[in-house]
Amino acid sequence: MTINEQQEELIENFELFDDWEEKYEYIIDLGKKLPGLADEFKTEDNIIKGCQSLVWLNAKFEDGNVVFEADSQAIIVKGLVNMLLQVLSDHTPQEILDADLYFIDRIGLTSHLAQTRSNGLASMVKQMKTYALAYQSLGK
Amino acid sequence: MELDIHTIRKDFPILEETVGGKKLVYFDNAATTQKPKIVIDAITDYYSAYNANIHRGIHHLAEKATAAFEDTRKTVKTFLNAASTEEIIFTYGTTDSINLVANTFGKKFIGEGDEIIISTLEHHSNIVPWQMLCEEKGAILKVIPINEDGELLMDEYKNLLSDKTKLVSVVHVSNALGTINPIKSIIDEAHKVGAKVLIDGAQASSHINIDVQDLDVDFYALSAHKLFGPTGVGILYGKKDLLLAMPPYRGGGEMIKEVTFEKTTYADLPYKFEAGTPNIADVMAFKFAIDYINTIGKENIAEHENQLLEYATEKLEEIPGLKIIGKAKEKVSVISFVLENIHPQDIGIILDQQGIAIRTGHHCTQPLMQRFNIPGTARASFSVYNTFEEVDSLIAGIKKVQKLLS
Numbered sequence: 133m134t135i136n137e138q139q140e141e142l143i144e145n146f147e148l149f150d151d152w153e154e155k156y157e158y159i160i161d162l163g164k165k166l167p168g169l170a171d172e173f174k175t176e177d178n179i180i181k182g183c184q185s186l187v188w189l190n191a192k193f194e195d196g197n198v199v200f201e202a203d204s205q206a207i208i209v210k211g212l213v214n215m216l217l218q219v220l221s222d223h224t225p226q227e228i229l230d231a232d233l234y235f236i237d238r239i240g241l242t243s244h245l246a247q248t249r250s251n252g253l254a255s256m257v258k259q260m261k262t263y264a265l266a267y268q269s270l271g272k
Numbered sequence: 273m274e275l276d277i278h279t280i281r282k283d284f285p286i287l288e289e290t291v292g293g294k295k296l297v298y299f300d301n302a303a304t305t306q307k308p309k310i311v312i313d314a315i316t317d318y319y320s321a322y323n324a325n326i327h328r329g330i331h332h333l334a335e336k337a338t339a340a341f342e343d344t345r346k347t348v349k350t351f352l353n354a355a356s357t358e359e360i361i362f363t364y365g366t367t368d369s370i371n372l373v374a375n376t377f378g379k380k381f382i383g384e385g386d387e388i389i390i391s392t393l394e395h396h397s398n399i400v401p402w403q404m405l406c407e408e409k410g411a412i413l414k415v416i417p418i419n420e421d422g423e424l425l426m427d428e429y430k431n432l433l434s435d436k437t438k439l440v441s442v443v444h445v446s447n448a449l450g451t452i453n454p455i456k457s458i459i460d461e462a463h464k465v466g467a468k469v470l471i472d473g474a475q476a477s478s479h480i481n482i483d484v485q486d487l488d489v490d491f492y493a494l495s496a497h498k499l500f501g502p503t504g505v506g507i508l509y510g511k512k513d514l515l516l517a518m519p520p521y522r523g524g525g526e527m528i529k530e531v532t533f534e535k536t537t538y539a540d541l542p543y544k545f546e547a548g549t550p551n552i553a554d555v556m557a558f559k560f561a562i563d564y565i566n567t568i569g570k571e572n573i574a575e576h577e578n579q580l581l582e583y584a585t586e587k588l589e590e591i592p593g594l595k596i597i598g599k600a601k602e603k604v605s606v607i608s609f610v611l612e613n614i615h616p617q618d619i620g621i622i623l624d625q626q627g628i629a630i631r632t633g634h635h636c637t638q639p640l641m642q643r644f645n646i647p648g649t650a651r652a653s654f655s656v657y658n659t660f661e662e663v664d665s666l667i668a669g670i671k672k673v674q675k676l677l678s
């Protein structure tokens with residue numbers, strides 16, 4: 133699936149929910165399903181700055197694609213991170229750099245999760261793009 | 273006196289707000305309190321009717337604005353029972369007040385090898401300015417430890433004091449745990465070794481009566497926005513002889529007596545420490561916040577808040593897996609808690625969905641969180657306009673958090 137197809141699928145999923153509880157049950161479930169990171173990758177260097185809970189991000193380059201792994205102390209953040217990985221992981225560096233992430237807005241979560249300084253999903257996206265840029269220059 | 277909370281609530285327009293269709297439950301009063309209509313109206317009134325720069329103009333508006341501004345100073349003097357209005361300095365907040373002392377008193381009276389004592393309970397704003405000063409001067413920062421309940425170990429404090437101690441700077445009430453510190457004995461002990469004392473009263477001033485003369489405190493700092501007043505206004509109380517001995521802080525207009533290119537002489541107290549055009553509108557409106565508190569009565573406010581604290585503590589303790597952090601015998605209406613296997617941020621997000629505003633995280637007290645070995649807490653803090661029904665909503669909200677996240 134392309135990045136945008138993934139985003140559309142997530143948006144469709146969220147349209148099925150009637151209230152906030154169903155929405156958050158789904159996110160929490162995604163949080164529980166995220167495999168997370170082995171302790172060896174939960175390093176100081178992999179911490180995303182600007183989050184109220186600790187979030188770790190690790191990246192690998194496999195067959196021309198960037199593959200992300202991530203983890204968080206907070207389960208809701210973990211669920212959101214899972215969505216970000218579904219959308220951005222396993223794509224080429226160029227696809228990741230070009231991605232316009234509109235799904236967070238569309239599923240109605242931006243208010244308190246994506247924007248404020250204490251919940252730095254934005255820092256997470258920025259870090260993912262930084263990895264993509266680094267692998268792109270390595271590939272050249 | 274039993275307060276009529278429903279009448280009081282009507283004074284605060286924001287309490288009518290809804291969040292995602294749900295009634296707002298505002299339990300983040302330790303971060304900032306809501307503002308009564310008279311304070312909001314005072315700001316509008318100032319800009320609509322008598323906006324002018326103060327202490328300068330001789331025209332009607334300037335005189336009216338100056339009088340209103342100085343009225344607040346008189347009101348604060350009475351509020352703190354200071355000996356004179358010269359001892360009341362307007363700042364931008366508690367943080368600014370503490371930085372003022374660090375950069376003036378600290379600059380002149382603290383040197384290499386001198387010691388400054390703070391406590392484990394401090395807010396970052398009563399840690400960082402002293403670290404910066406210590407780094408610059410080669411002075412040493414010492415920290416009073418606490419027990420498991422979040423109370424200062426007074427014997428350890430006494431052991432830290434010596435003739436090297438130049439300043440003790442501690443919080444009156446902990447913003448993270450609610451602990452009320454025994455500041456009277458902290459001050460007395462410090463004075464025995466000749467040290468001066470600054471008390472960070474950011475959290476205390478809305479709950480506890482403060483009498484700076486009775487306390488014999490050297491500096492007392494507070495923020496208007498934590499006692500129903502506007503943001504951007506703080507107070508530094510300082511003893512007159514100390515303020516006279518201290519160099520000025522910022523240079524500029526207002527704080528001078530005479531300026532020539534060769535030499536400047538400084539204005540008298542309190543203006544020596546008030547460079548530039550101050551936050552006139554908000555300072556002026558702060559008077560109305562203090563009047564509001566005085567009308568209701570601080571004792572009555574405290575009594576209601578303590579009832580809420582007691583009720584909430586009892587209800588929270590019944591919840592399996594919930595642990596209250598900070599069980600000091602003397603506490604204000606602040607409750608920090610953690611839930612087993614649930615991160616505080618998750619608690620905050622799910623409560624927010626239910627219209628309940630609490631604070632989660634480290635509360636600008638990272639060393640304190642490290643002391644308890646936790647990433648942070650969820651904190652509910654109550655004010656005079658909160659109700660028992662709202663506490664019930666919080667309890668139901670937390671049960672929902674547990675249901676969703678278990």
Ligand SMILES: Cc1ncc(COP(=O)(O)O)c(C=O)c1O
Nearest residue numbers: 365366367395397447474475495
């Ligand atoms: C105990 C304590 N000290 C200092 C401060 C800083 O106050 P301000 O941000 O108004 O300067 C706060 C505010 O959170 C506080 O709770």
